[in-house]
Amino acid sequence: MTKLNTAKVNEVREVLSNYIDGINAITVLRERVQTAMEKVIDPAKVKIILDKKADIDILETSELISFFRVIFSQIKDDNFNPDNFIIEENKPKARSAKTANGKKEYKAIHNNNVFHPKFKDKFLSEHRVNGKPYAEETKRVAIALFGKVGKIENYYKKDVYEFDNNQFEEVLMSLKATTLRSLQNSISTLEQYIDFAIKEGRVPKDIGNIASRYNSSEVIDPFLDKKAEENMIFTKEEIDALSGYAENVQDGVILSLIFDGVSHKRKFLELRKIRIQDVDMDDLVINVPALVDEDSGEELPPRQVPISIHTRSLIKEAMKEDMKYISIGGKTRRSYKVAESDFILRGLRDNFQIKWENVHQRIIRIAKTEGYDYLNATNISYSGQIHYARELMKGGMPIDEVCDEIVKRFNLNETESKSAQFYLKQRIEKANQILGKI
Incomplete structure (x- = not known):
């Protein structure tokens, strides 16, 4: 069961109130936000909150997280990043098995946050870079990335290779990358993974690779943690x-x-x-x-x-x-x-x-x-x-x-x-x- 960090919620109440005032002032924005929220929250609750006739306290925990997620996806303000409001439970960390030569072997199936872990393990074992397989340390880093992305994949109940622009940009924001290079490295790993999914027939070729649209510093700079x-x-x-x-x-x-x-x-x-x-x-x-x-x-x-x-x-x-x-x-x-x-x-x-x-x-x-x-x-x-x-x-x-x-x-x-x-x-x-x- 998801535990809510009520202190973090209270910190953003005033900012949230100002934001609701802002979206109510623009009809198109109000309609877009309300439509997105009504897909995951009781429409009656959404309307009275946006009309400011009730507070967000009327929302269940899962609804409140969804509420913040919609706002975060619309305005990309890290104040509303849903991860801020979730108290992490003590889950087993990524484990590793020993290979025949005694070295560690990292597996996505050992990380509870990874979405579709078996397919991601297939990617990690079969993908080649310049003809060479991923080293175990590279796998470890990739699995950590997949674990972060998995929180958003689990919410939308679909793999990152199926994401649209808004959802993929939510991923980029959630990484909280502090350097252009680190963000580029993460995007490169996701791009290789999505290419693999396309090759395996998981993504229609005409849809293409969503990560490939974020291949320049000018495009991804706004997603850095300034x-x-x-x-x-x-x-x-x-x-x-x-x-x-x-x-x-x-x-x-x-x-x-x-x-x-x-x-x-x-x-x-x-x-x-x-x-x-x-x-x-x-x-x-x-x-x-x-x-x-x-x-x-x-x-x-x-x-x-x-x-x-x-x-x-x-x-x-x-x-x-x-x-x-x-x-x-x-x-x-x-x-x-x-x-x-x-x-x-x-x-x-x-x-x-x-x-x-x-x-x-x-x-x-x-x-x-x-x-x-x-x-x-x-x-x-x-x-x-x-x-x-x-x-x-x-x-x-x-x-x-x-x-x-x-x-x-x-x-x-x-x-x-x-x-x-x-x-x-x-x-x-x-x-x-x-x-x-x-």
């Missing part, structure tokens, strides 16, 4: 404060390492593999060793990452032999012995090397404790790129040379250097609008 942009950029002072005053230095050092340029990609591979002997304390450099991607088997060459004095001090603290890790759950506070090894990031007790999932959880822990909703590995890395780029530009370095340096420092040229430079320039320009010109 309110998040300023909160996505963290200054070095903020990261230093968050990392320096973290409950556990083993948590805090993660933020500083990512901010300085250690890669968070490939399941935090670099972060998990660097050892104390890789750190040149005098020259303030981490000599990242040659590594092998645990999923793809790709060999990665060694490289160097400059670090700040603050990061060096955190590394020294994190490597103390008597290190304890504080865990707080509700009113319970427990202290655990950090495993002894030469890895900078370690697990507890006998786990001498930290798991990638634990790195992610430690960042979330700081974000929740300190109230930083947008604190995640990607935004920390982006913030570091912006900080060091602006520092180089202050010294008079041309933007193209700056991008070359940042691409190298943050190891951004994993796929194609020109693409990395293009998106880096975009981030710098956007940051300059927010932080001010250099």
